[in-house]
Amino acid sequence: MKCSDGTLYTGITSSLERRISEHNRGIGSRYTYTRRPVKYLYSERQPDRSCATRREREIKKLSPKRKMDIVCGRKVVIKPRKEKEVKKPYGKFVTAVNCMDGRVQQPVINFLKGKYGADYVDMITAPGPNRILGAGKNKRKKTAIRKCVEISVKKHGSELVAVFGHYDCAGNPAGEKLQRRHLKSALKTIRSWKLGAVLKAFWIDRNWQVRE
Numbered sequence: 001m002k003c004s005d006g007t008l009y010t011g012i013t014s015s016l017e018r019r020i021s022e023h024n025r026g027i028g029s030r031y032t033y034t035r036r037p038v039k040y041l042y043s044e045r046q047p048d049r050s051c052a053t054r055r056e057r058e059i060k061k062l063s064p065k066r067k068m069d070i071v072c073g074r075k076v077v078i079k080p081r082k083e084k085e086v087k088k089p090y091g092k093f094v095t096a097v098n099c100m101d102g103r104v105q106q107p108v109i110n111f112l113k114g115k116y117g118a119d120y121v122d123m124i125t126a127p128g129p130n131r132i133l134g135a136g137k138n139k140r141k142k143t144a145i146r147k148c149v150e151i152s153v154k155k156h157g158s159e160l161v162a163v164f165g166h167y168d169c170a171g172n173p174a175g176e177k178l179q180r181r182h183l184k185s186a187l188k189t190i191r192s193w194k195l196g197a198v199l200k201a202f203w204i205d206r207n208w209q210v211r212e
């Protein structure tokens with residue numbers, strides 16, 4: 001549509017007539033409210049709502065000149081955005097979701113290198129991550145961990161995600177029994193992220209030994 005100030009407006013609707021009338025009655029959008037009357041220029045039919053949304057986004061990115069090219073039936077070539085190639089770094093990565101506690105960093109790295117032949121351990125730390133993922137209600141904290149795990153799996157090609165709980169944890173002061181239960185449900189949470197990696201949970205005891 002062309003607005004009264006000469007700018008172009010792009011939108012989607014299931015009823016063109018109704019939508020134009022809404023815009024002209026000032027209930028269409030904030031943008032057109034102050035730019036009335038609007039004039040119909042051009043429309044395209046799309047098979048469904050998601051196609052329509054995609055096409056709308058595509059058109060909205062164009063310059064006014066190119067938008068007018070479409071209106072006038074001139075050919076507008078829209079280049080698809082090139083996917084950036086992600087090169088996987090060399091070496092075997094595994095992922096640890098570990099506490100930020102300084103006492104459990106080296107034990108976890110040594111354990112994962114020894115048991116799983118990892119060259120590198122992507123260490124994702126939070127205070128008591130087994131509680132955050134297994135019993136916590138804070139969605140933001142979970143999402144923060146999830147984003148890191150996803151980078152490790154997708155960009156580094158990690159095929160193992162291991163969650164740890166430990167003795168004398170300030171972030172998760174529960175005893176071993178309850179913490180092990182947190183570990184179990186933390187695995188459930190991570191499984192729901194559908195990463196395709198092997199998931200494991202471990203307990204680090206009072207001698208800083210990693211146990212199954």
Ligand SMILES: [Zn+2]
Pocket residue numbers: 099100101127128166168169170171172
């Ligand atoms: Zn801790």
